[in-house]
Amino acid sequence: xxxxxxxxxxxxxxxxxxxxxxxxxxxxxxxxxxxxxxxxxxxxxxxxxxxxxxxxxxxxxxxxxxxxxxxxxxxxxxxxxxxxxxxxxxxxxxxxxxxxxxxxxxxxxxxxxxxxx
Amino acid sequence: xxxxxxxxxxxxxxxxxxxxxxxxxxxxxxxxxxxxxxxxxxxxxxxxxxxxxxxxxxxxxxxxxxxxxxxxxxxxxxxxxxxxxxxxxxxxxxxxxxxxxxxxxxxxxxxxxxxxx
Numbered sequence: 001x002x003x004x005x006x007x008x009x010x011x012x013x014x015x016x017x018x019x020x021x022x023x024x025x026x027x028x029x030x031x032x033x034x035x036x037x038x039x040x041x042x043x044x045x046x047x048x049x050x051x052x053x054x055x056x057x058x059x060x061x062x063x064x065x066x067x068x069x070x071x072x073x074x075x076x077x078x079x080x081x082x083x084x085x086x087x088x089x090x091x092x093x094x095x096x097x098x099x100x101x102x103x104x105x106x107x108x109x110x111x112x113x114x115x116x117x
Numbered sequence: 118x119x120x121x122x123x124x125x126x127x128x129x130x131x132x133x134x135x136x137x138x139x140x141x142x143x144x145x146x147x148x149x150x151x152x153x154x155x156x157x158x159x160x161x162x163x164x165x166x167x168x169x170x171x172x173x174x175x176x177x178x179x180x181x182x183x184x185x186x187x188x189x190x191x192x193x194x195x196x197x198x199x200x201x202x203x204x205x206x207x208x209x210x211x212x213x214x215x216x217x218x219x220x221x222x223x224x225x226x227x228x229x230x231x232x233x234x
C-alpha cells in the first residue's frame with residue numbers, strides 16, 4: 001500500500017541557513033509523482049515543487065530543491081537561505097500514476113518548520 | 118487568474134444539523150478534489166470529480182456525506198446529521214488534467230473549518 005512518512009515532527013533553522021525536510025515513501029507502482037506543499041497557519045496548502053519518478057534530474061524551484069533518491073525511496077525537500085516567512089507546516093505527498101487513473105494525493109504527517117531570526 | 122475559493126471559511130454547527138460547503142475551482146480546471154484534515158495530520162482524500170463525473174470515493178466518505186459537481190463547475194460537499202467527529206478542515210483542490218497525467222498539480226483553496234458542538 002502506498003504510504004508517505006515524515007519522521008521530523010518539528011524542525012528549527014536559523015534565518016539565512018539551509019534546511020532539509022525528510023520524506024520517505026512506499027509504493028509498488030513504478031510510475032508516481034512526489035509533491036511538497038507548504039501550509040502556513042492560515043491553512044491554505046501552497047504547492048512548492050514536483051518530482052516525477054522517471055525524472056532524471058532533481059527538481060528545483062527557486063530556493064526549493066528536491067533531493068530525490070529513488071533506490072532509497074526518499075524525496076527530501078531542501079530550502080536554501082531560509083526566511084522568516086518559511087515558518088509553516090510542510091507536507092510531502094505522492095500520487096501513483098501507473099495502472100490506476102486516480103488523481104488522489106496521499107500525504108505524510110507533516111513537519112513544522114520554525115525559522116529563527 | 119483567481120485561485121480556488123471555498124465558502125464558508127468557518128462553520129460552527131450543532132450535532133445533528135446538516136451543513137453544506139461550496140468550492141469554486143480555478144476556471145477551466147477539469148478535476149476537483151475534496152480532502153479532510155484533522156488537527157496535526159496531513160489531508161486525507163475524500164472524493165474527486167473529473168468534469169461532472171464523480172470518479173472515486175474514499176471509505177472515509179460515509180453515507181452521511183455527499184458531493185456534487187453539477188455542470189463540471191463548482192462543487193458542493195454536504196454532511197448530514199453532523200457528528201463531533203466531523204470537526205475538521207475541509208479542503209478543496211482543483212487541477213487541469215492534460216495528456217501529461219504525471220504532472221497534474223493540485224491547487225488548494227483556503228479550506229472550510231468545521232466545528233461540531
